[in-house]
Amino acid sequence: MSTDAARPVAYRDALNEALREELARDPDVFLLGEDIGRFDGAFKVTRGLLEEFGEARVVDTPISEAGFTGLAIGAAMAGLRPVVEIMTVNFVILALDQIVNNAAKIHYMFGSQASVPIVLRMPGGGGHQLAAQHSQTLDAWLAHVPGLKVVCPSTPEDAKGLLKTAIRDDDPVIFLENEGLYGKKGPVGGPDHLIPFGQAVVRRPGTHCTVIAHSRMVWVALQAAEELAVQGVEAEVIDPRTLRPLDLETLANSVRRTGHAVIVDEGWPEYGISAGLATHLYEACFDWLDAPIGRVNCADVPMPYAKNLEQAALPTPSDVVAAVLANIGRRVA
Amino acid sequence: MSPDVTTEHADMRNLFRSMILIRRFEERASEEYMAGRIGGFLHLAIGEEAAVVGTVTALRPDDPLTSTYREHGQALARGTDPRAVMAELLGKSTGLCGGRGGSMHLMDKERAFYGGYGIVGGSIPLGLGLAYAIRYRGGDQVAVTMFGDGATNQGIVAECFNMAGLWDLPIVFLILNNQYGMGTSLERAAAEADLYTRAEAYGIPAWKVNGMDVLAVRDAVTEAVRIARDERNPACVELLAYRYRGHSMSDPDTVRDADEKERWRARDPLITFERVLLGEAIMTADEIAAMKDEVQVVVDDATAFAEESPEVPVSDLADGVYAHPWNDNPRGGALMP
Numbered sequence: 222m223s224t225d226a227a228r229p230v231a232y233r234d235a236l237n238e239a240l241r242e243e244l245a246r247d248p249d250v251f252l253l254g255e256d257i258g259r260f261d262g263a264f265k266v267t268r269g270l271l272e273e274f275g276e277a278r279v280v281d282t283p284i285s286e287a288g289f290t291g292l293a294i295g296a297a298m299a300g301l302r303p304v305v306e307i308m309t310v311n312f313v314i315l316a317l318d319q320i321v322n323n324a325a326k327i328h329y330m331f332g333s334q335a336s337v338p339i340v341l342r343m344p345g346g347g348g349h350q351l352a353a354q355h356s357q358t359l360d361a362w363l364a365h366v367p368g369l370k371v372v373c374p375s376t377p378e379d380a381k382g383l384l385k386t387a388i389r390d391d392d393p394v395i396f397l398e399n400e401g402l403y404g405k406k407g408p409v410g411g412p413d414h415l416i417p418f419g420q421a422v423v424r425r426p427g428t429h430c431t432v433i434a435h436s437r438m439v440w441v442a443l444q445a446a447e448e449l450a451v452q453g454v455e456a457e458v459i460d461p462r463t464l465r466p467l468d469l470e471t472l473a474n475s476v477r478r479t480g481h482a483v484i485v486d487e488g489w490p491e492y493g494i495s496a497g498l499a500t501h502l503y504e505a506c507f508d509w510l511d512a513p514i515g516r517v518n519c520a521d522v523p524m525p526y527a528k529n530l531e532q533a534a535l536p537t538p539s540d541v542v543a544a545v546l547a548n549i550g551r552r553v554a
Numbered sequence: 555m556s557p558d559v560t561t562e563h564a565d566m567r568n569l570f571r572s573m574i575l576i577r578r579f580e581e582r583a584s585e586e587y588m589a590g591r592i593g594g595f596l597h598l599a600i601g602e603e604a605a606v607v608g609t610v611t612a613l614r615p616d617d618p619l620t621s622t623y624r625e626h627g628q629a630l631a632r633g634t635d636p637r638a639v640m641a642e643l644l645g646k647s648t649g650l651c652g653g654r655g656g657s658m659h660l661m662d663k664e665r666a667f668y669g670g671y672g673i674v675g676g677s678i679p680l681g682l683g684l685a686y687a688i689r690y691r692g693g694d695q696v697a698v699t700m701f702g703d704g705a706t707n708q709g710i711v712a713e714c715f716n717m718a719g720l721w722d723l724p725i726v727f728l729i730l731n732n733q734y735g736m737g738t739s740l741e742r743a744a745a746e747a748d749l750y751t752r753a754e755a756y757g758i759p760a761w762k763v764n765g766m767d768v769l770a771v772r773d774a775v776t777e778a779v780r781i782a783r784d785e786r787n788p789a790c791v792e793l794l795a796y797r798y799r800g801h802s803m804s805d806p807d808t809v810r811d812a813d814e815k816e817r818w819r820a821r822d823p824l825i826t827f828e829r830v831l832l833g834e835a836i837m838t839a840d841e842i843a844a845m846k847d848e849v850q851v852v853v854d855d856a857t858a859f860a861e862e863s864p865e866v867p868v869s870d871l872a873d874g875v876y877a878h879p880w881n882d883n884p885r886g887g888a889l890m891p
Contacts, residue, residue: 251690277690283720288679288713295683298668299618301690322673323680329874331661331669332652336877367875367886391877419880419890465888466880501889 224378224408233403235377236266236342239384240304242412244274247302250388253280253289254306254342263308264344264403290316290341294324297339297393304388310345310359310397317362324393325368338391340384344398346437346487347524348535356524356531358486360436361493363395364464370418371465373397375439377407379462382416389415399437399487419466423475427457430545431475433498434485435461438536442485445541456545464494472498473505482506483515483544485536490518515544563836569611569768570831571845573603573824576627578846578853579636583626583643583657586857587803592643595672596657599627601766601798604823605730607631608771609793612779613698618666618688620681621700623658625670628700634662636856646863653866654874674735675701675708678727682714685725689786696782698775700728704735706749718788719756726778727753727790730765736801737809753790765793766821796821 230238243250256263258271258281271279282289286307293303307313313320324337347356364371370392374380380398387394424439425446434442439460446456457475461467476482482502486495495516502514520534580598587596599606606627613619621628629639634650642649643657650660660670668684671677681699688695705711706729718725729749733740740747750760759781763774771793778789796818800807831837837845872879872886881891 283713283716285713285717287710288682288717291676291679291710291714292683292686292717295620295668295680295685296687296690297683298680299684299687301687318673318676319679322676323671327669328877330651330655330659331663332650332654333874333877334651334661334663335668338877364888370876466890467888469889 224410224414226408228408229406230377230409231403232377232380232405233264233266235381235409236384236398237268237270238409239381239388240267240270241273243385243388244270244278249300250302250304251278251280252304252306253282253293255282255284255308257281257306262306264400266342266403267306286312286315287319291319291323293339294319294327294337297337298327298335302338302388304340304342307341307343309355309400310343311355311357313341313343313359320363320369320393321366325366328392329368336391337393340387340394340396342384342396342398344400344403346399346401347519347531348401350526350528350531352526353523358488358519360397360464361488361497363397364494364497368393369465370394370463371397372418372463373436374462375402375436375460377405378409379416381409382414383418383462386415386417390418397436401437405440416462418463419468420463421459421461421468421471423457423471424460425456425458427455427479429454429479430456430481430483430549431472431479432456432458432483432485432541432545433461433472434458435464435494436487438485438487441536441538442541444538445545448538448542449545454545454549467501469501469505473502476502476506477509480509480511481548482510483517483541483548485517485541487519487536489521490516491521493518512548512550515548517541517544566831566836567845569607569772570827570837571849572607572611572631573768573827574846574849575636575852576603576606576630577824578849579630579639579856580626582853582857583640584799584803586640586644591861592657593645594656594658595623596643596803597624597801598797598799598803599624601818601822602730602732602795603627604768604771604827605765605793605795608768609698609700609728609775612772612775614695616666617696617698617779618668618681618684619698619700620668620677620684621670622674622677622702622705623670623672625660626657629660629662629667632662632665632667634660634665634667636852637859640856640860641863644860644863645865646860647866648859648863652874675705675710677701678705678710678714682718682723682725685718685723686721688724689721694783696724696726696779698726698728698779700730702735703729703731703733703740703749704738704743706752707743711752715753715756715758719758722786723788724782724786725788726775726782727758727788728775729790729792730795731792732795732797734797734801734810736805748792750790750792758788758790760790760792762792762794765795766823766826768823768827
């Protein structure tokens with residue numbers, strides 16, 4: 222279960238390794254998506270895989286998100302293990318009927334006769350001036366639905382280990398990536414390094430305030446923690462790694478110790494992930510909280526194109542610093 | 555009598571029995587619904603028996619089939635135990651899907667019947683995926699996906715025709731055109747009423763037949779399945795049929811006019827086929843009456859079984875949400891234990 226620290230691998234290449242290893246290991250695994258083959262993938266996650274595994278295993282689809290997602294679900298019912306790439310989370314909306322009404326329901330509504338061992342990979346998030354229709358974070362839409370598993374790795378190690386687990390899982394897994402993470406480098410594990418779902422990890426220990434963040438926001442939170450440390454404030458940064466199943470205990474144990482919580486979430490503030498996590502923490506830690514739970518979200522607007530506006534909308538380290546200081550009752554230095 | 559004729563006559567008797575079973579079952583289900591023992595939506599196949607039986611009997615047992623929410627007939631024609639189907643309609647633990655699916659979500663995976671879906675058009679790409687798996691594994695099965703005239707206007711149908719034609723998938727698209735999408739007639743919904751022509755736009759051989767004639771349906775689907783199985787090409791068959799009841803039990807059926815209903819009643823697939831059986835001396839009137847009685851006994855037994863079966867324990871509410879769950883909370887939820 223160890224990683225090779227001497228070999229830093231970019232997040233996109235960690236995913237590539239996971240796909241390569243699982244394609245080699247299990248002949249039932251195949252990939253489909255737009256431009257994943259000859260084009261090597263819009264974000265180069267699938268680079269080289271067509272060449273290595275051939276057209277039957279790496280399938281370039283027409284632009285038909287609903288159709289090829291449904292096709293993958295049908296193939297999964299027949300026992301294959303498709304890994305679908307939805308080019309960005311923004312386009313998953315086209316496939317939601319198939320995901321929510323079919324993939325998430327089939328095992329239950331047919332009395333456990335058929336399972337749907339499908340993985341749907343999709344990058345979300347903003348920060349590249351791609352504007353309103355290409356910058357969304359819709360984690361909450363998918364995490365809301367019973368019948369799906371929802372995974373959100375923030376590091377290359379977790380990306381590889383969680384993707385391997387997802388591919389071997391018999392349930393439909395939504396695998397949330399982030400365009401801002403693809404270049405991030407770090408150590409990764411070997412072919413047998415699988416990370417189980419439902420295990421949060423403490424990214425940085427601390428005593429004054431628990432900061433909960435997932436996906437790209439983990440790095441925003443870690444940057445904020447460094448800036449807070451200069452002021453003598455020690456933030457404990459925790460990454461849930463999977464939203465469904467959710468390791469609430471690790472989060473709650475921390476909050477009961479620190480008495481303070483701030484949640485950083487790239488999604489919109491209303492009825493989303495930060496609201497859902499906050500509710501669980503209020504229920505589990507009410508008597509230990511010394512302040513209401515803070516939330517740092519994307520502004521409640523469609524993402525603007527102009528760089529300065531986009532940066533103002535997204536959660537930044539200084540937003541998190543301000544939220545933590547306010548939470549523990551101090552002013553920004 | 556030569557062996558071929560004997561087999562053919564046996565086939566004809568089986569076709570007839572299968573249609574009677576669907577008709578009697580659906581009539582009984584309708585009564586159970588009126589008595590409050592079946593809830594939700596109930597979509598009956600009365601009038602469409604030839605379309606259903608002719609299609610299903612043209613398939614091999616290992617050819618996977620998907621359908622819409624009007625699918626009791628498909629399950630019965632494939633050989634699913636009528637007890638399990640009726641118990642599912644009544645929401646009992648002995649139901650085909652453990653009471654979890656109900657009328658619109660029947661699946662019998664052992665008999666390669668992959669359901670039973672409530673979203674109009676939503677099941678079509680699933681059939682495509684079953685065909686994809688066949689091709690991936692180098693099998694010679696054929697997937698058949700059934701849907702209606704209303705569904706044909708969903709955009710996903712174009713996506714599926716395109717991928718089937720592009721990838722030479724072994725699939726038969728079966729359009730069961732009963733000329734109404736709930737309360738909206740075909741002329742008011744489709745710019746081109748010959749629905750099969752849409753498949754031709756994607757290079758898929760397609761044609762239309764009389765859906766009230768079980769032999770015509772079986773012949774057409776047999777040919778379509780042959781194209782898919784032997785030539786590894788998709789095919790599309792449109793069956794022109796008519797349902798004698800409303801869209802569902804909630805539909806008072808006032809939109810369709812009485813003359814039209816009467817004209818189509820005269821083409822009742824059970825009545826016309828009975829005439830053929832008698833006319834060609836394949837069955838006598840007594841044999842037909844005996845067959846109908848036998849089927850009624852089966853339906854009565856299935857209903858009694860369903861009524862006497864226990865309900866699903868409430869403690870099982872969250873069982874089956876996942877193939878591999880991580881908690882045993884009786885109301886589900888995302889949290890690790």
